[in-house]
Amino acid sequence: MKKVLCAFICILLLSGTATAQVQQPYILNGAATQRTCNCYVLTQDVQNASGTVWNKNKIDLTQSFNYVFDVNLGCKDGSGADGIGFILQTKGTNLGATGQGLGFAGISPSLGILIDTYQNSSESDPPYDHLAIQMNGISDHSKPENLAGPVTVTASSENIEDCTWHLFRVKWDAVTQTLEVSVDGELRLSVTKDLVNDIFGGDPLVYWGFAGSTGGSSNVQQFCAALRPDYAFDGGQVLCDGTPVKFLDNSSSFGTITRRRWDLGDGTIFTGIQPPPHLYAAPGIYDVKLVIEDNSGCISDTLKSSVTIGSYPEADFSPDKLCLGEPLQMKDGSKLAVGTLETWKWNWGNGQTGSGQQPIAPYTTPGTYQVELEVVSKEGCGDKVSKPVNVFTTPVISATAKNVCIGEPVEFKGTNETPTVNMGQWYWTFEANDTLRNQNVSYTYTAGGKHTAKLHAVSSDGCVATAVPVTAAVVDLQLFAGRDTVIARNQPLQLNATATGEDLYYTWTPSTGLSDLHIPNPQAILQKDQQYHLVVTSPEGCRDEDDLAVKVYEGPEFYVPNAFTPNNDGVNDRFRVNAPGVPQLEFFRIWDRWGQEIFSARSLEQYWDGTLKGRPADAGTYVWMVQGVDYKGRRFSRKGTVTLIR
Incomplete structure (x- = not known):
């Protein structure tokens, strides 16, 4: 229940009947002012101020009392001062002082319960806002007059200048002669002492009230009397x-x-x-x-x-089936029109109980369990429901697939590893988001490589198996024996066939000039032209074939035609160098009859197409020169003329 009070109060409980107050019982001195009918400001937020509020009716210390006040020490933490005190004394009702004495200094005989918000090193003050019980107008904590403390004012904070009203209780037990001080319901200090004889010289009748003061620092400091x-x-x-x-x-x-x-x-x-x-x-x-x-x-x-009169809830929960191996999450489905659900009690039907709105059920074996849920609101309104919950075994599945050659279908096979569980649905998902709905399926991939599919299954009880991935290799050998080439007689030729796959088997035919017939990169030394045929096979039985032609010339030498016809008829359109035995070309240059260079190349792959600056060159005779390094490391060159025929 939330309670809102706009004024703060004090409760006076005497051991006997409380004396009725028919007129203003307080005498105000100095800066003290009356804020409301039952609340008083001891000091405003001004320097060097002092205010006291004394009750004109003395109390008898041979009788017990229980005073409860609300106190507020202002909002200026750190820069505020100095504090207030609840004081018992016999000197009168016009007392008070400014500064660090809190209006208590110099009053003797007296007993003061002091809330000090400023650290005075001369009085052995701690650095935090503190509470102490002291006597005879002495506020120095190092003196014998310090009866209890200092301690923090509240149990939870070192700061009391927090703009907040705090409950401040002073309780005197005349029988045990024990004085207790509590703040916000927490006992902070106590002292056992014969107040009448040890402090007040045998006089049990004392004035009581509050005093507060400021010095070089200040705060608004106030208290309220009881009306709650x-x-x-x-x-x-x-x-x-x-x-x-x-x-x-x-x-x-x-x-x-x-x-x-x-x-x-x-x-x-x-x-x-x-x-x-x-x-x-x-x-x-x-x-x-x-x-x-x-x-x-x-x-x-x-x-x-606000008081909530609650309606009665309608207890309900879900689901009514669970699958072992998955989180056995229960969900509260109870409804409540007015109020707030506060407690949930579950009986799992197997000797175990639980709590919480969305608990995990504790089942480890399949079966049918009678589950009971009781819900109760904060207002105390409750309801129960009991329903059977079926707990099923979740199936376990596995999947296999065989590698195939490109263009062939992959056969995928699913297996139920929990044969006691009936399966209701199987389906496969593939990389292209294709789906096939059977336990065993065939699927054809359009590209070679390794492909992953997933097998899914749901039991007839609705339990979903963990999806299982399986990988199939689609073998696309993509064999390439190499580009046709020319070499010189007895020049070593390194072959470099390529194919896609693992553990492949190569076969070259014929064996003429080859160092090894069953590797992709044998070396060949030939005396004449040769056509090679290469076959490669994979462990899956996939096969691919390719041919490679090697033309053998006397050499090393440069073979250059003496004429060409660049008319784009597909015959003799390009002027190029054929260089058997010369793996490295240093240059190939062509000049016109006036000595202007019109073509230059550094690769045997390059050729002149009979154009000059993008336009057809004139028919006529041109001079060429070629230089390179043969396979034995010998540099040599040739030069000559070529006729461009239009």
């Missing part, structure tokens, strides 16, 4: 449709609460201490409001609290 509307529910209250709601008044005030006004959020108004059990007409969210007034005439701010 509040309500609660007992531990067994259920906020569900059709259940009466019992509101318990939990309000507190410094004086006597004289009037209350309840607004239950559905038009019901009640002015007694607490309403009778109330039945709301329908589920929903209702804004309950409570205002109280005490005997001093102070009226509290309105307590506003």
Whole structure:
């Protein structure tokens, strides 16, 4: 239940009946001002200020008391100062001082519970905002008058200048003579001491109040006296449709609460201490409001609290079947119109239980289990559902494929490795997003190489097997025996056949001049022209063939024609050098009859096509020269003329 209070308060609980306050009980001194009916500002955010608020009615320390205040030390962490103190003293109601003494310094006899927000090294202050119990106007923590502390003011932070109101409780047990100080519900300090005799010289009647001060640094420092509307529910209250709601008044005030006004959020108004059990007409969210007034005439701010009257949920869950080997994820499908589901209790039907909205079921063996789910909302409304859940075995599959030659279909075969599980569906997926729906299929690839397919399967129970990849090699040998070539008689010729595949077997025929008939790169030494035929086979039985022609000349030598006819008829259109035994050409140049160079090449593959600067050259006689290095390393050259015929 969320509660909103616009004012902060103090609760005075005496061991006997609280004395009624019929007039303003406080005397204000210095900078102190009254902010609201029950709240007081001790200092504004100004330097060298002091404010005190003393209750004019003395209390008797032979009686126990329990004071609860709300205190606010301002918003200037680090640069704020100096702090406030709750003080018991016998000197009167016009006391106070500025600076580090917190309005407590010099008051003796006295007892002060000091909230100090500034570090004064001269008083052995720690670097954090601190709380201490001290006596007789001495705020130095190194002195005997320091009875307890210093400690951080709150248990969770070193800073109390946080713009926040904090609950500050001072409790005195007269029987055990124990003084306890709590902040925000956490006990921070305690001391056992005979306050009457050890401090106040046997006088049990003392003034009490708050003092605050600033020095060179400052902060707004304030406290509030009690006027707190509040309500609660007992531990067994259920906020569900059709259940009466019992509101318990939990309000507190410094004086006597004289009037209350309840607004239950559905038009019901009640002015007694607490309403009778109330039945709301329908589920929903209702804004309950409570205002109280005490005997001093102070009226509290309105307590506003949303109360949810929840509807009853409809429990449900899914799925009703699970497959072993997969995450056994259960999903809550419960519905609730008003309220918030808070707890889920699962009974798995196998002696095990679980919790959580989306748990993992604990099954390890197939079977049918009666699963029960109970859901309960934050409002205490619940429902149950029980349904059978079938747990099935997930199938395991494997796949095989045989390598084939290009153009042949690959035979893919699927196997169910869990024969006790009936299969409902098989299908294969291929690289081109093709799908075939059978256990065993044939598929033809258009390109050679290694290809991966995946086998999928679903059991008749709907359990999906883990997809299995399988790779098939499609052999496309792509044999190339080599380009036809020319060599000189007795010139070693290195053959370099190529083919795609592994563990291939080569056969050259005939064997004339070859160093090895069964490798792709034998060496040949020939005396005359030779035509070779090469056959290659793969382990799969794939076969490919190719031929290679070798023309043998006397040489090494340059063979150059003496005429050519570049008329694009496909016959004698190119003027080139034939150089058996000359693997390296240094240059091939052609000049016209005026000595102008019109063609130059450094490769036997290059030729002159009878053009000059892109245009047909004139018919006539041209001079050429060629130079190169033969296979034995000898450099030689030749020159001559050629006639271009048009």
